[in-house]
Amino acid sequence: MTAAPAECSPRTIRVQLSADPYPVVIGAGCLARLGEQIGDRGFREGTKVLVVTNPLVHQHYGTIALESLRQAGFEASELVVEAGEDRKTLATVARIHDAAFEHRLERGSLIVALGGGVVGDMAGFAAATWLRGIAVVQVPTTLLAMVDAAIGGKTGVNHPGGKNLIGAFHQPRLVLIDPTTLATLPEREFRAGMAEVIKYGVIGDAALFAELEAAGDIGSMAAVGPALLQTLLERSAAAKARVVAADEREGGLRAILNYGHTLGHVVETLCGYGTWLHGEAVAIGMVAAGEIALAKRLWSAEEQRRQKALIAAAGLPQRWPSLDPAAVLRCLQADKKVKDGRVRFVLPTRIGAVEIRDDVDSERILAALSAQISPESNPDQTSP
Template identity: 60%
Template sequence: MTALTKTTIRVNIPQDAYDIRIAPGGLDYLGPWLAAEGNPLIKPGQKVLVVSNPVVFELYGERAITSLTQAGYQVCHCILPAGESYKTLASIEKIHDVAYENRLERSSAMVALGGGVIGDMTGFAAATWLRGIAVVQVPTSLLAMVDASMGGKTGVNHPRGKNLIGAFHQPKLVLIDPKVLETLPVREFRAGVAEVIKYGVIWDLPLFERLEAAERLDDFTQVSHELLQTMLNHSCQAKADVVSQDVREAGIRAILNYGHTVGHAIESLTGYSEINHGEAVAIGMVVAGEIAVALNLEPVTDGTWDESAAQRQKALIEKAQLPTRLPTDISIDDILRALKSDKKVQSGRVRFVLPGSIGTAFVTDQVSNESVRRVLNACRAF
């Protein structure tokens, strides 16, 4: 097997450190990298359960299984329906059933081959099988590559809220093969761009400015290899930096939820079908940006966030052809009620992630319902 050009980003978590490897064509190296001679992540000979959905498995399942088998692993697989609506405890039970049928042991592992839904569910299934076995993330969507596959957050949705059931369970490896994005539907590519924009707003001004300089962000075929590599490298490094400082979201890690507070409410209220995660986050970022403008809070960081900054953010979101308006078929009252069920609520107060400037963000619970209602109404008219 020939040498492969790759970028390696280390997530420095005590006792659970792992690598993010970004490598075009890297899917074919999945087995050899796990079985690394002298220091294997998963010992060859062990059982490995590959979890995927029908579309991804048809495209890439054989390559993943072949790589694992040739490296000496005993491989089985579990195929689950695609879509956020299947991110439930019933799906976890199906993964556990396959794990039981194939007698997965504590030395075994699960491999998540798919987007964020598959990654979240596989991670949670691994965290709860035999009280925790190894998991490897092989994301196949841009959104999963830059966000969901890293950081160890795993879980499923409750009928009344997103990601309310879960566990922290860090992967042994995150393997990102950008070439698989060639088969990603354009709408899903744009959804991933929303998370990339998020990193630019909350952490990485140079990334934000690079995205502003790009001619297009709405189509994988119109994004240069250099820009895609920048998007992946900067986003993964940003998440690694934040997660390494705050593994269990006790502090700074909460800023990674920028756009997600209102975004999760929109997803839940539209049944996880009308609007996808990235689209919901895009709308949520617009709302958060306008809340920051409306509150005119004293800056907690260098720089300021004003209407000009909010417009720059909105322009990037529109460049990616992502929505900026609230759906017309959900009420403001329903959104406000849904916010009360958000994971970030503390002592009954909704905690918002707001931008302090382009490249910085902070968390506050000093946002009244009246302020949120005014901004939500305004965002209906954008």
Template identity: 60%
Template structure:
């Protein structure tokens, strides 16, 4: 993100090649051209759209990736399974453990990388500047970003925030009758299998989360837009989520 943002702004845009060395960057940040940096008031509030000329992914570099960073990236992979690729979701369910790289076979890792990249590329190619469809890539990010910001980006990392956000969004979707409790259970099981959190960090005030949501980039006309799952492989964007329902779900996650 930082490199892409620098390339976007230097001389009003120069060529950039992304060579991601973390799983999170391989499946998400290096692809799509959305670059940004954090601000004390919110996640990625400063940024630009700037496509790389090339993305070079070498899975071998992941052999030295810290375990926490591997788990963090699995949140984004699970996200793709929920919003776009139900077959990928099923592959993750069939894997006995997702919390450490050594338990993920090379052929599954290759599928994770290729399917995640393909999912993001397909969505971005249909909506590069996030005027519509691309917003579904923010599944789990609305509340996740708020939690990251409120903890000063020091308590949880990005993937952990996304996992918490997906858990919240899934429950919101159940409350609104958009998808069923069994799908929520299956997603929860994957989040747990990946060793990711589904509860809010200690000390985070749910009222402060509601206030922070208003600073999110996706707010339009004062309304927070949530990405909520409809069925495995499909999600929808809505701004019709009542604050009381959000508060109720967040309190359940304390």
């Protein structure tokens, strides 16, 4: 078991939804105060809590979470599920439902998602659908989940035809981020999380993008360091909170958070879930979106060079894998953001600004991908 620091001096960022606002609490050692934080949200002693986690997170942090909940007077139990993208299915959600039934979770009960984005998505979807909706608390333990997946209430699972096609909006009551849990995160997954941080820089925070450029190597937790890490967590959480508050259910503005994701989801779907980590696929998708923007003269070659250089500094892949063009176009048509048969792309207009376009024809898409083609579809490849 990995020990957690005793002290927690958190920074709180609020997601200001009109109906159900909630806090994002960020602080080293806060996992040990999970029970206290949940109690502060109005849950009473004796409330039944089901902690959903995966084997590795359970090994390091399961005991800390359960002890904190029990010390606060909650009736806590745990379910450990496999949590790769290939396990992000309705079958796994059914296991969570079975555990909810076994432990007699009621409408006043709570599910805690302790893990990365896959655990968060599945546990959140299970909470949204158990008894037509019970509370969920997100406790992300990966960088990608901390800066993106745990905030905003998007939950769901994959379908053979595409990523996250089955799901629901179900906002958490609390997001608790303890940066010390990243100490046990594999370096490849840390790099994948940096893709989402870079995304925030491109879509709306030019100063964050420049700060990342100035840092040089951003491909590991050791290289980033605790001070910059705290900044990245706070700035990313605040950016996500602002967009979600303005557009809770992705009716307009929130779509900009999908920068890099439209083509990234194609990579994940056609290469097979788990071949590339989500953040790696997003990095490839951002470069592809940049190529399309360059072809449409929305931004400059220098801005695309800067984006590619920063992605490289994070140790992330950039080249498009060898995929059948017809399959790519079919997969794009299955994307959740298709409207009236037209694929909507988030395209950059400068570092710090993007726009949503539905006027990208198939020929331009395939030409941009061809320019980015990789000689090998290798998930460990990080060079341009």
